[in-house]
Amino acid sequence: MAQDYPIPAGFLERETEIKKSRFIARVAPVTSRDDVRGWLEQAHRDHPDARHICWAYQIGRPGSAAEAAMNDDGEPSGTAGKPILNVIQHKDMGDVLVIVIRYFGGIKLGAGGLVRAYAGAAESVLSQVERVIQPALESVTITMGFADEQPLRHWCDQHQALIDDMLYGSGVEARVRVPTDAIATLTAYCEAQGLQMAVADA
Incomplete structure (x- = not known):
């Protein structure tokens, strides 16, 4: 049985400075890759001159996320996206995206320094963002005809x-x-409409 889990209540931004580099961390709730793409495009629009825009996200319940990904955006491998994702996972929060925008200040931080900086930036927003509870969701697969798609989308919205x-x-x-x-x-809706529904294994 799926369980309820905490998600970010909304968008939050925090900025830190380490050895003249600015780290601007953003957290936002996401439920799909399209959501992630939208927030990343916004970050690139807001900060076109940033040296790096690194990120990580986790969709679904913490501990058994349906999907997770990360990106170092040009930083040495494993020094940005992975530390951000690690902090997300330790916060026991689902449906969450953290983006960290870096303006290079001229002083290199080294691999260890970068890991600490990106983890610290992620921590700064995740520890301050308000949480709300996402009701438990069950994954199902529904097979239908083309004409059934819009009515199903409407049902989902409702x-x-x-x-x-x-x-x-x-x-x-x-x-x-x-x-x-x-x-x-x-289940009743699918039976009435003649749609095939199957509940996915958790």
Whole structure:
């Protein structure tokens, strides 16, 4: 059975300075790769002159995340994205993206210094952002015809369900995360519409 978990309540930004380098850390709630892409594009728009824009995210419940990724954006391998992700994982928070924007100050920090700087920047926002509880979500796969896609999207909007993926072939296969207490409602909806639903193994 899926469990509720904490997520960031919203966007927060904090700045630190280490040996003249500025580290601007941002945290934001995300539920898909599109969300992540949107926040990264915003960071590049806001800071076009930054030397590095490094990041990490975790989608899903902490400890069994559906998806996680990180990027060093030109910093030495393992000195930026991984420390950020490590802090996220230690904070026991899901559906979270942390971006750290660095303006180089002319003094090299070394690998150990970079790890500490990026971890510290991530810590600065994650320790201060407010949390809200994300209701437990169950993963389901729904197979349907093309005409059924829009009605299903509408149902998801009405029931706080998240569409992770839509695969198109001879028909449509939707991968959806549904609040646990809405599974019975979705089952009834699928039966009424003649859709095939399968609950994924946790």
